[in-house]
Amino acid sequence: MDVGSVVNTTGSGSTTTATKNAQDTQDRFLKLLVAQMQNQDPMNPMDNAQVTTQMAQIQTVSGISTLDTSLKALSSQMAQTQALQSASLIGRDVTIEGNRLKFGTDTATGVYQLDGAADRVKLEVLSPAGSVIDTVELGAQSKGMQEFSWPMSKAGGNASLNYRITATSGTAAVTSTTYSQDKVEAINISGSKALLQLSTLGTIDYSKIVTID
Incomplete structure (x- = not known):
């Protein structure tokens, strides 16, 4: 099996999982935000600044989750590369x-x-x-x-x-x-x-x- 295909497949799978997890997190947040807005106090409604702040927070959390998964995939690829480089040392x-x-x-x-x-x-x-x-x-x-x-x-x-x-x-x-x-x-x-x-x-x-x- 070609090593490059293994690396690419691993990275692709990890990226897909990270994207799905981030999307699920965003969906849950949006549902909670909609429910919060529907049940808010009519006399004291949420202002635009509050909504913007909460949206920024969920984007930050999703970004960190995706980054963590990407770093793990990169670490795995580096380990495979190191293994190939190490093989050239046999006999030296x-x-x-x-x-x-x-x-x-x-x-x-x-x-x-x-x-x-x-x-x-x-x-x-x-x-x-x-x-x-x-x-x-x-x-x-x-x-x-x-x-x-x-x-x-x-x-x-x-x-x-x-x-x-x-x-x-x-x-x-x-x-x-x-x-x-x-x-x-x-x-x-x-x-x-x-x-x-x-x-x-x-x-x-x-x-x-x-x-x-």
Whole structure:
């Protein structure tokens, strides 16, 4: 089935429902308004300003109801579009916030970002339990995204290692953010969200992606 036809059909159905609901609301209001005018006090009848105000109120309520339905239909269409875009990511590497090392053939790699220039950056490789396996001085680094590699011969057979970055400029600490890289294996559409199934990091929300390689 053509995706475009699904989207159009959904939008059309929602619009028709919204129009019908708005019309029903207006019909009920008009009946009440007519009944009110028929039973009003002849000595104190409603003036034009009152009638105009009530008409404006019902138009506002009807408009809000229609807008709410239209926004829901638009959200559904955007979710379908996101799902199609996500499908193109299968087999590609993505970067998300995290601190898991990415294992290659001979080396493990990691990515981090510095909020400012640092004259000393220290890398600590951590076991799954959190103990320090190795410490490496990465030297001075500039502000922005940085990459490093670490020899897997030091892994001691561990297949899932984390890392920690400590950066300083003089005696002041420099804020750093660590990232994890992994390959997209599959796409899972759950409700209105597109979820990515990564090779080692599990399932993440599409919105968590920082970069696509």
